Amino acid sequence: MADLSSGTLISIVIILAFVLLYFYSWAQLERKRAVNLRPLPCLNRLRLMVQRTVETGSKVHFSVGNGGLEGEAGTAETLSGISSLSSVQQVAARSKGSVITTTNDAITYLMADATSDAEYVQSGRLQDYKPEQTLFITQQQNAAYAAGLVSIIAEPNISGTALIGRIGPEYLLLGDMANRLDLPQVVGTTNTQAMPLAIASAGFENTLLGEEVYAAPAYLSRKPSQLASLQVQDVFRILIIIGILGGVVAATLGFNVGDLFLR
Amino acid sequence: MRKPGLYIPIIIIYLSAALVLIDFFTNNVVEGFASLLGLWASIIMAFAVLVGLGNVVRVHFGRALKRESGYVYSLILLLSAGGVLVGGIIGRVTNLQDDVTNWIYQYIYQPLSTTLFSLLAFLMVSAAIKALRIGTVESTLMLVGALIVLLGQVALQPFGGLSDLAHWFQNYPVMGVLRGVLIGAALGAIATSLRYILGVDNRYLG
Secondary structure, three states: OOOOOHHHHHHHHHHHHHHHHHHHHHHHHHOOOOOOOOOOHHHHHHHHHHHHHHHHOOEEEEEEEOOOOOOOOOHHHHHHHHHHHHHHHHHHHHHOOOEEEEEOOHHHHHHHHHHHHHHHHHOOOHHHOOHHHEEEOOOOOHHHHHHHHHHHHOOOOEEEEEEEEEOOOOHHHHHHHHHHOOOOEEEEEOOOOHHHHHHHHHOHHHEEEOHHHHHHHHHHHOOHHHHHHHHHHHHHHHHHHHHHHHHHHHHHOOOOOHHHHOO | OOOHHHHHHHHHHHHHHHHHHHHHHOOOOOOOHHHHHHHHHHHHHHHHHHHHHHHHHHHHHHHHHHOOOOHHHHHHHHHHHHHHHHHHHHHHHOOOOOHHHHHHHHHHHHHHHHHHHHHHHHHHHHHHHHHHHHOOHHHHHHHHHHHHHHHHOOOOOOOOOHHHHHHHHHHHHHHHHHHHHHHHHHHHHHHHHHHHHOOOOOHHHO
16 A cells, blocks of 8 residues: 655645646636736747748747756756747748757657647648758757757858757857857756856846746747646745745744755 | 547556656555656667667758758768767677777767867856946846855955855845745746646647
8 A cells, every 4th residue: 555655645735736726727718818927028039030030031040958858857948948849830830930940869859850840730831841950969968969059050041049948058159159140049048057147148138047938838829728837837936935934934933844844 | 639549649648647656656556667667768769869860860961962061060970970880889899898989988079078168168258248248237237246256256355355245145145046946947847747747738749
């Protein structure tokens, strides 16, 4: 028989609450309940960058980061990058734009290729999607991947670059090349070491920080299924803030509540 | 309406996710299932790398054939990839095992990689100057903070007095912001993972 500790039970309850709240929010949003989103202008710029490629005959480079999907840290960021890629390819397919995608992991490559292909099929433009639009650069070699990205965005037909996913300080290599070529760039990372470097390189207004990386698919697609997850995150964020404030008050009054949060 | 064939992978996703969660949260129910799936993923990964290699060859061979700009680099890449592959096979056939590929990795790839990363120090300065030139409030604040922490590490006077300020800066405002960012990112990671586990984000299935 399963032996469930109180910590495990609390975790299961939290996950179940998350799932139930998610489906409730999704159902509400399907009934056209409007949702207010704070502006993230860099994602609008990304959409415009992709749409303009049809006028200029150029391509936008999109990277899902250097992460893989084998369960190591960064898998969720890579999945968020794939979801963002889906929305970006949808924009490209509908506006007859062109996006070239790069990956640093074989499974991520297959997933990115299948996602891009599906968006073109959905838009009835299967013949316009070429397998060469999704590139496998390296297998989990961050330096080689960064070098590969630098050479790709240096090609004359690239009109902008975006990276949403896992990336470390090596983003500077890509950002520096984009600055030299005067290419518009959008970068999103949850890596706290890479964040200040991304801001310095791409500018604060072109950088997605932390949770914004996970919010990007919802902003780009505006699908109820994506927006619902933002609402649930907000509910849990408020609960965490209440918990922290409650903990501060309890600790100030002399109650030892720290052990409740430690395993 | 989705094609009926697409329900099969979604059912497999549900089952795998459920069993991994049960394995994570319980003892002796489906013991070791997650590590078994990890092993299967590694096997799939090996074949996926072959597909990825096929993509590299197709793209760069095409460039070399069409003599596109930079096709020489494509040829060098193909030759390098082929060289490592042949080196690995020779090592396995003979008694050298992984010696050949290890030598290539240690004496060619690692120095190149280290050289590339060493450039980051100069690029940081370049990015900092650019941020300063733009002069937005956010970038100026970031650079002032970085300067205080940097000078706080200097033991010599007159910067020694900045040490306490730098430590306070790192321990309170920076740590507070970092924890806020990490909590937000963790919630985002949970939401994204659940969307994939529940099969909501399933465009990759076709």
